[in-house]
Amino acid sequence: MTATATPPGAPLDSRAQAAARARRLLLGQHVLLLIALILLGTYFTSRLDFFLTSQNVLTILRFSAVTFIVATGFTLVLIGGGLDLSIGSGMAVVGVTAGKLFEAGVPLVLAFVLGVVVGVAIGFVNGFIVTRFRINPLIATLAMLFVLLGVAFIITDGRSTQLRDDGFRFARENVGGVPVPVFFLIAVAVLSVVLLHTTKAGRHLFAVGGNPDAARQAAMNVDRFRLGMYTVAGLYTGIAGVLLASDLGAIAPNSARNWELYVATAVFLGGASLTGGRGSVVGTFIGVVFVSALDNGLVQMAVRPQIVLIVVGAAMILAVAFDQRPKGGFR
Amino acid sequence: MTAVVPEDPTTEMSGWPQRLRDLVFSGKLTWVTLGAVIVAEFVIFSIAAPRFLSTTNLLNTGRATAVLMIVATGATFGLISGALDISGASVMALSGTIGTQIVIAGYPASLAILAAIASGFGAGLVNGFVVVKLRVNPLVATLGMLGIALGLAFIVDGGSGIAGNLRQTTDGAYGVMKNDLVGIPLPLVFAVLFAAAGWVLLAKTRFGLYAYAVGGNASAGRSVALPVDRLRMMYLVFSGACAATGGWVLSSTLGGSGAASVPGTLILTVVTAVILGGVGLMGGTGTMGGTILGVIVLGVLENGMTLAGWPTFYQYVVEGLLLLLAVGLEAVRTGGYR
Numbered sequence: 001m002t003a004t005a006t007p008p009g010a011p012l013d014s015r016a017q018a019a020a021r022a023r024r025l026l027l028g029q030h031v032l033l034l035i036a037l038i039l040l041g042t043y044f045t046s047r048l049d050f051f052l053t054s055q056n057v058l059t060i061l062r063f064s065a066v067t068f069i070v071a072t073g074f075t076l077v078l079i080g081g082g083l084d085l086s087i088g089s090g091m092a093v094v095g096v097t098a099g100k101l102f103e104a105g106v107p108l109v110l111a112f113v114l115g116v117v118v119g120v121a122i123g124f125v126n127g128f129i130v131t132r133f134r135i136n137p138l139i140a141t142l143a144m145l146f147v148l149l150g151v152a153f154i155i156t157d158g159r160s161t162q163l164r165d166d167g168f169r170f171a172r173e174n175v176g177g178v179p180v181p182v183f184f185l186i187a188v189a190v191l192s193v194v195l196l197h198t199t200k201a202g203r204h205l206f207a208v209g210g211n212p213d214a215a216r217q218a219a220m221n222v223d224r225f226r227l228g229m230y231t232v233a234g235l236y237t238g239i240a241g242v243l244l245a246s247d248l249g250a251i252a253p254n255s256a257r258n259w260e261l262y263v264a265t266a267v268f269l270g271g272a273s274l275t276g277g278r279g280s281v282v283g284t285f286i287g288v289v290f291v292s293a294l295d296n297g298l299v300q301m302a303v304r305p306q307i308v309l310i311v312v313g314a315a316m317i318l319a320v321a322f323d324q325r326p327k328g329g330f331r
Numbered sequence: 332m333t334a335v336v337p338e339d340p341t342t343e344m345s346g347w348p349q350r351l352r353d354l355v356f357s358g359k360l361t362w363v364t365l366g367a368v369i370v371a372e373f374v375i376f377s378i379a380a381p382r383f384l385s386t387t388n389l390l391n392t393g394r395a396t397a398v399l400m401i402v403a404t405g406a407t408f409g410l411i412s413g414a415l416d417i418s419g420a421s422v423m424a425l426s427g428t429i430g431t432q433i434v435i436a437g438y439p440a441s442l443a444i445l446a447a448i449a450s451g452f453g454a455g456l457v458n459g460f461v462v463v464k465l466r467v468n469p470l471v472a473t474l475g476m477l478g479i480a481l482g483l484a485f486i487v488d489g490g491s492g493i494a495g496n497l498r499q500t501t502d503g504a505y506g507v508m509k510n511d512l513v514g515i516p517l518p519l520v521f522a523v524l525f526a527a528a529g530w531v532l533l534a535k536t537r538f539g540l541y542a543y544a545v546g547g548n549a550s551a552g553r554s555v556a557l558p559v560d561r562l563r564m565m566y567l568v569f570s571g572a573c574a575a576t577g578g579w580v581l582s583s584t585l586g587g588s589g590a591a592s593v594p595g596t597l598i599l600t601v602v603t604a605v606i607l608g609g610v611g612l613m614g615g616t617g618t619m620g621g622t623i624l625g626v627i628v629l630g631v632l633e634n635g636m637t638l639a640g641w642p643t644f645y646q647y648v649v650e651g652l653l654l655l656l657a658v659g660l661e662a663v664r665t666g667g668y669r
Contacts, residue, residue, distance in 0.1 A: 134662040135655065136612050138415075138470060139602075143654040146599045150647030158644060257595075261478050264471075274468055306485035306590075313478025321465035 030283050033269055037290045044297035051297060058179060064292040065181035066247065068285055069188045070240035071263045071270075073123075073233030075284045076192065077137075078267065080229040081209035081276030085141040086126060087237055088259035089148035092252075094119045094241025096155045099163055099251035108167045115245070116238035122148065123234015127227035145260070152253035160252040171246035181243050188236060192281045195232070205229060210277025261309075265316035266291045273323060291315075361609040361660075365624035369631060376635030383638050390516055394584065396630030397522035398423075398577045399597070400623070403604045404529035405573025407622045410605055411533075412566035413546035413614030414462065414469035417598050419574040421480035422454045424593040426575035427582030428484040430505065431589070440504035444579055451575020452568055454480055459564030469567070477598075484590035493589040508583035518580050525576070530619040542566055546614025596647060603654040604629050611661060629653075 044051040070087050077084045098115030102108060122144075129140045163169070173180050196202040208215045208225045215222050241256070248255055270287030272279030291312065298308050376383040402419050409416040430447030434440060454476055461472040508518045533539035544552045545562050552559045582588035608625030610617030629650065636646050662668065 129655065130668065133655075133659045134666070134668050135658045136662075136668045139606070139612060139658045140655065142599070142602065143651040143658070145651070146596060146647040146654075147651035149596075150644045150649075150651065153642070153644030154648070158642060258478075261474065264474065268471070274471060304486065304490055306482040306490060308482075309478045309485075310482035313475040313482070316478075317461050317465070317467055317472060317475035320467045320471045321461065 030271060030280075030286060033271075033283070033286050033290060037286060037293065040290065040293060040297070044293070044301075048297065048300055051300065056296070058177075058182075060289065060292050060296050061182050061185075062179040062247075063296070064285075064288050065179070065185040066240050066243045067259075067263060067266065067292060068185050068288040069236050069243070070259070071267050071284050071288050072188055072192050072281060073236030073240075074263050074267050075270070075272050075279045075281065076196075076205070076229050076236075077233045078272045078274070079196075079209045079277065079279040080205050080226055081212055082130060082137040082226060082230065083141060083274070084126060084230065084233055085138065085260050086122070086144035086148055087233075087240075087263060088256035089145045089152065090119060090122045090234070090237040091241035091244055091256040091259065092152040092254070093122065093148045093155070094238050095245030095248075095255060096152050096251050096253055098242050099161075099168075099245050100155060102165075102168055103161075103163065103251070112242050112246075115242045116235065119236075119238020119241055120231060120234045123231045123237060124227070126234065127230030130230065131223040131226050149253070156251055156253045158253070160250055160254065162250050164249065169246055169249040171243050172249070181247065184239060184243060188239065189281055189285065196281065201225070201228070206277050208276075212276075258309075261316070262291055262295075262312060265312050265319065268316055268319040268323065271323065274320065361607075361621055362624065364660075365607065365621070365628055368628050369624070372628065372631045372635060376631070376639060380635065380638035380640075383635055388634070388638065390514075390519065392630055392634040393519035393522075394516035395634060396626060397516070397518035398581045398584075399600055399604060399630060400522040400626045401525050401577035401580060402574050402597075402601050403608075403622050403626050404526055404619070405570035405577075406601050406605045407529070407608070407610055407617060407619060408533065408539075408542055408566050408573075409469075409570035410610045410612070411546045411614060411617045412542040412563060413549065414458075414473070414563065414567055414570070415602070415612070416458065416473045416567060416570045416574075417470065417602065418454060418458065418473040418476035418480055419570070419577075419601055420593050420595050420598040421477045421484065422451050422571055422574040423578030423581060423597070424588075424590045425454065425480040425484040425487070426450045426578030427585075427588035427592060428487045428590050430579055430582050431587040432487055434503070434505045434587070440507075443505050447579040447582070448572060448575045451571040451573070451578070453571075454575070455568035455571025456564070458571060459567040462567065463560040463564050481590060481595075488589040491589060493591060506583050506586045508580050509586060518584055521580060526619065526623055530623075533619050538565075543615055546616075548615065599647070599650055599654065600629055600633075603650055603657065606654065606661065607657040609661075611665065612658065613665075 041052070050056055070091060074084055074087060094115045097118045098111045101111040101114055106114070126137075126141055126144055129135055129144070130137045133140075171179075171181050175183065194202075196205065204215070204220055205225055207218070208220060208222050212222050215225075244255055245251070266287035267279070267284050268274070268287070269290055270280070270283030270285070272283065294311065294315075295308055298311065299305065373384070382388055402423065406416055406419060426447040429450050430443040433443035433446055457479075458469070458472050458476050461467045461475070462469050465472075508521070510517050512520050533542065541552075541557060541562050544557060545559050545566070549559050552562075578588075578593065581593065585592060604625035605617070605622050606612065606625075607628060608617065608621030608623070610622065632649065632653075633646055636649070637643075
């Protein structure tokens with residue numbers, strides 16, 4: 001996102017401005033990340049014969065889809081100046097709710113819809129706590145991370161069970177050779193881009209996150225925006241939670257542990273800012289594909305999964321450091 | 332901490348509402364409330380679980396809570412200086428794993444303990460470097476370290492997550508924390524001394540005073556020529572070293588530990604204890620006394636719930652809600668997040 005819009009009435013592009021814009025475009029975080037992704041892909045392709053096969057690319061996309069959906073919610077919340085660390089636990093609650101309902105004989109579609117509704121409710125509760133009780137979103141959602149994790153364990157009594165039902169496992173199907181979750185990815189991406197860039201509420205969200213005080217001065221109801229964005233993020237958590245449960249074919253309260261780290265890394269790599277007002281769906285998509293490709297390639301090179309954890313942690317620090325550099329960062 | 336009562340001319344209150352308001356804003360309420368909560372816990376749990384009030388159980392609670400006290404001491408300094416360090420649980424895992432593997436490899440216990448605690452210095456130095464030099468928000472820096480230290484711990488123990496050959500580590504000085512000192516568990520003795528030292532360090536020394544200065548108003552600190560960056564680094568290193576010390580105590584109590592021996596949820600307990608104890612999220616406020624009370628509240632809660640037969644995961648819910656309550660109270664006091 002280039003947040004600097006030319007003010008109306010300002011003189012049109014001088015040569016210097018054009019150069020600055022070109023530099024911004026070329027050195028923008030998207031482009032750098034895209035270059036990094038291509039380099040990474042080239043490296044893995046040279047080391048692994050099957051990295052660039054269509055099958056593996058589809059696998060990467062399939063894994064990207066669930067991450068992307070929840071990461072988009074995370075991005076919206078960041079744009080609005082919030083933070084949501086409860087996403088992994090939220091997905092777990094959604095997944096086990098849908099699974100338990102289905103196990104109890106509730107029709108498949110209804111079980112999934114109710115799961116998504118639970119996700120929306122979780123998002124609403126997050127937003128409510130942040131806006132009504134004035135609790136810092138970092139701590140509010142950290143607390144929710146554990147409350148929801150506990151709830152997921154309580155629902156399942158601490159056990160994981162397999163669900164061997166082809167209907168429940170619809171996320172493993174392919175339609176026209178494309179994995180089902182990819183269609184959800186496209187739907188969420190389109191919906192989010194439309195929400196963010198064509199509606200007034202979407203455009204105002206950037207203002208709310210970038211400078212809440214100024215937004216209040218401009219008579220925007222900051223709290224209502226925040227409540228709304230957490231609720232939409234909850235919707236995405238719901239969709240992602242259902243897809244993950246379906247993909248695993250299991251009721252597993254532990255399924256989305258540590259997702260916060262992966263999602264935060266992808267989103268920060270994609271150029272969203274911890275200080276609000278900045279972020280984009282496209283950037284998040286590239287970030288998610290980058291992290292998924294990294295994970296996929298490293299695992300196939302038989303690198304231990306723990307090393308992936310280290311690489312991801314370091315990548316997140318570097319992404320934020322790079323992002324904060326021009327603005328002076330944390331002082 | 333004594334918070335400044337904001338001037339609010341629109342509300343003229345007298346009698347008990349004003350006194351209640353003053354009490355809320357003064358921060359004394361934190362201590363009174365925590366004391367009351369601890370008493371309430373003792374009443375509830377001694378009814379719910381008859382074994383709760385036995386000397387053996389109380390000493391066990393002390394043993395189990397010792398690690399929390401040690402890590403929370405470091406986190407208190409960190410948060411007062413403005414850095415919420417959430418890498419603690421992973422640093423503990425790394426420290427315990429390094430110590431255990433060194434003992435298993437046949438080196439003396441003193442070396443193992445030194446190396447374990449040094450790993451926390453290392454993690455804290457990296458955190459500090461990232462915050463001070465790369466200008467990354469401490470939350471993100473330590474979230475990254477959470478992944479890195481846990482990954483390293485798994486590498487050190489060979490990916491198993493467990494201690495390896497446990498028997499060898501139970502002997503000798505490394506496992507000293509399994510013992511009692513005149514009937515009192517050694518970890519409890521150690522934690523009490525540790526917390527007392529932390530109290531003195533925070534309340535009576537420049538090291539403590541500067542934490543408030545850096546966390547309360549960094550730019551004011553800079554303008555009176557405080558080396559803010561170096562100090563920030565020192566508090567993160569201190570926090571890492573405390574976490575590593577806690578990691579060694581846990582490892583020693585268990586007789587050796589691996590990367591999976593430290594539950595990741597421990598960091599929630601640490602953060603909850605510190606914030607319950609009245610350390611402000613924005614830095615610059617808080618006391619060791621508050622943290623100690625916060626640690627006791629949570630230690631008794633965990634023990635009592637376990638004795639009363641509640642599964643661990645109910646504790647996540649209760650602790651999460653407690654954290655929300657603690658921050659909610661702080662938000663009332665400070666005006667909260669806007």
